[in-house]
Amino acid sequence: MSLQPVFIGGQWRTSRYLSTFQANNPRTGEKLPDLFPVSTWEELAEALDYAQQVIPLLTALPPEARAEFLENMASKIEAKQEIITATAALETGLPQSPRFLEIELPRTTDQLRQTAAAVREGSWCLATIDTHRNIRSKYGPLGGVVIVIGPNNFPLAFNAVSGGDFAAALAAGNPVLAKAHPLHPKTSQLLAQAMAEALAESQLPPATVQFIYHFQPEDGSKAIAHPATAAVAFTGSRATGLAIKEAAEKAGKLAYLEMSSINPVFLLPGALQERASKIAEEFTASCLLGSGQFCTNPGLxxxxxxxGSKDFIQRAIDLFNNSSPGYLLSREIGLNLEKKIQALLQRGSQLLCGGHSLPEPGYRFAPTLLQVKAQAFHEQPTAFQQEMFGPASLLVVCPKAEDMLMIAASLEGNLTASLYAHTQGKDESLYQQLEPILRLKVGRLLNDKMPTGVAVSPAMMHGGPFPATGHPGFSSVGVPATILRFAARHGYDNVPQHRLPPELMDKNPTGRLWRFIDGAWTQASVNEK
Structure with a gap:
């Protein structure tokens, strides 16, 4: 077994570590051979100091330097795609093909290239010019480091050193300190190697991006409070997200958090009468995708x-019972899921199928459906809105339309809500009552579609009200909007032309940049309007 290096100050080096850890193979439960370091506070502080030193250098470079780096990094990842996807499959138990090779790796590189294109084109900065008062503003770097902490369930597309948070933070002109997830450290290392190769070939300072594997929670809090840190981005559990939120608020730092969501699906009576079996098939495919380990899993x-509801429930039970259980990312996920299910049963839920771990080898859980009466949900709405991370969902059967409306009104903030209605309009009246309630509860509202897929589209909203995320106004998917999370608005009042950044000068620097000049969006230069 060999201790793997960290990437700090532009070079791979031996870590000054507190302890070490190993990843597991979820299909066998066995430990994988490499040792990975848990960094000391001193190592974290050194990385932050290095990053602070590059801020003025990074800010002085043209946007093209960041765009070229992101594009080159995407190409480096593609050159290593076989070993990256094979390692991701080994560390997660998820299939190399199609999950990683055909889906998640192309998504990752597409996201990097979309971000590069947005940086090069420049309109993301929302350049705004008032010629009458000679006041101008645009978005630019925060002036500090962004610490990115990736999740357990998307080792490529949401990885701290290759995912959307990483790309967006860098796109805005900030240095990044990336922390791997301990469930897939080797995959993260391979992505970091692609990053380091692209960084060495770029104009960017060597410490623009740094990479470590793990740190103690208390050291993470100290890193957030460090003077060099401007923001932290996190995707993961509610408990950890809230701890990060508290540390960031105490230190006066920005925190962009994606935490938990149950993604309610409302099945209206006409839709069930019309196509109960088909909806049950869509629901099963969505709920069991990736063994239910998605933040957009339909959990309610x-x-x-x-x-129609009886037909839906029976069909869903049959499909769940006849499915082939996939692997969970860790043993702890199965243990936590079992605890959540037991808590729901103690509060009056009925177990329809599953509800237990499956025999070894590996980490697997029987696909699980629970059911609860609407009245019980009304009485304890918070208790029935606990995310079950895994292949599980809770069904609530409503005797009256008023029950649906009451449940909708009692929901916490979520990433998504889905509404299934009759195709010929029989549910329109109920839909029009539900929609205004749900619209304010979620980031993305879906019609006749399960929530699992999150397209890498400029129009995508992958966020939502608390506690799904820390801020309802931003999205972690969808360039260029993702970049604005890690940007500050820079204003210039009565500043002469030669002192302005190119985006705010009278002449459009590229001829393609969209700017808001005197109340209208235009690509024209000021003197051409």
């Missing part, structure tokens, strides 16, 4: 009582 289904 609210349906109207009747013949």
């Amino acid at each position: 289904v609210v349906l109207s009582e009747g013949a």
